[in-house]
Amino acid sequence: MLRSRIIPCLLIHDGGLVKTRQFKNPKYVGDPLNAVKIFNEKEADELIVLDIDASTQGRTPNFALLKGLAVESRMPLCYGGGVTSAVQAAQIIALGFEKVSISAAALTRPALIREMAEAVGAQSVVVTLDVRKNKLFAGYTVYTRNGQDKQKVNLLEFCQQAVELGAGEIVINSIDRDGEMAGYDLELAKSIRGAITSPISMMGGSGNVEHMQELIDSVGVVGAAAGSMFVFKGPYRAVLINYGRPDRLT
Numbered sequence: 001m002l003r004s005r006i007i008p009c010l011l012i013h014d015g016g017l018v019k020t021r022q023f024k025n026p027k028y029v030g031d032p033l034n035a036v037k038i039f040n041e042k043e044a045d046e047l048i049v050l051d052i053d054a055s056t057q058g059r060t061p062n063f064a065l066l067k068g069l070a071v072e073s074r075m076p077l078c079y080g081g082g083v084t085s086a087v088q089a090a091q092i093i094a095l096g097f098e099k100v101s102i103s104a105a106a107l108t109r110p111a112l113i114r115e116m117a118e119a120v121g122a123q124s125v126v127v128t129l130d131v132r133k134n135k136l137f138a139g140y141t142v143y144t145r146n147g148q149d150k151q152k153v154n155l156l157e158f159c160q161q162a163v164e165l166g167a168g169e170i171v172i173n174s175i176d177r178d179g180e181m182a183g184y185d186l187e188l189a190k191s192i193r194g195a196i197t198s199p200i201s202m203m204g205g206s207g208n209v210e211h212m213q214e215l216i217d218s219v220g221v222v223g224a225a226a227g228s229m230f231v232f233k234g235p236y237r238a239v240l241i242n243y244g245r246p247d248r249l250t
Helices: 031-041 061-072 086-095 104-108 111-120 157-163 186-193 208-221
Strands: 005-013 016-021 024-030 047-053 077-080 098-100 124-133 139-146 148-149 170-172 201-203 221-227
Touching: 005 031, 005 208, 016 031, 016 098, 016 124, 016 148, 024 031, 024 124, 024 148, 031 047, 031 061, 031 157, 047 186, 086 111, 098 104, 104 139, 111 124, 111 208, 124 157, 157 170, 157 186, 170 186, 170 221, 186 201, 186 208, 201 208, 208 221
Parallel strands: 005 047, 005 221, 047 077, 077 098, 098 124, 124 170, 170 201, 201 221
Antiparallel strands: 005 016, 016 024, 124 139, 139 148
16 A cells, blocks of 8 residues: 655765755755665655756766665665666666656656666656746746756646656656745645656655645645755754654654
């Protein structure tokens, strides 16, 4: 039986762990390996690791770093950043990751989704879409390269296409709410849930357990991913990597 998951998200920039705000001004918050150790101890449901430099710099995944993370981790891992082939996806799965996420590569060449699904299984293929709410008209725009490049695709239609091609999960990241800790975009979450029945995870905006519960109440079984909530403490956003297992969620 599927259940909702609480998922810390780690952003890798220049080899270190950072946190952004609306995809800008990355703030160094620690060492990735140390963060994995902490989330191990706290028994996190899952961990998403995103290298935010790989695609923008046109380079391949840092397999040495990924191997170190996989060896250290005792929880399911999902990696995204610089993956452009089914061969790379298979290499990452072989290291010990359960899932591989693609974003820009999926939008550039959707057939890659099917190729990855055939190579590693649909359950291991994640399509992550960074979106921003349109200010002048209804709906959302999809972006790539850390929010730099606007994509001319319909969000809901592409989610449906990705699932049809073999994506086992869709992750939606709200650029507007990234790092704001003011709650998820529930309107966005509901629209995605209404478009597909496959597993989905939402990212961007969570600041406390109540925000996660609101998300679950709105869409049912979902992955509630968060970054700032797990690395900052207090009104001055002091760095303190924590998990504080939210057992109250239903």
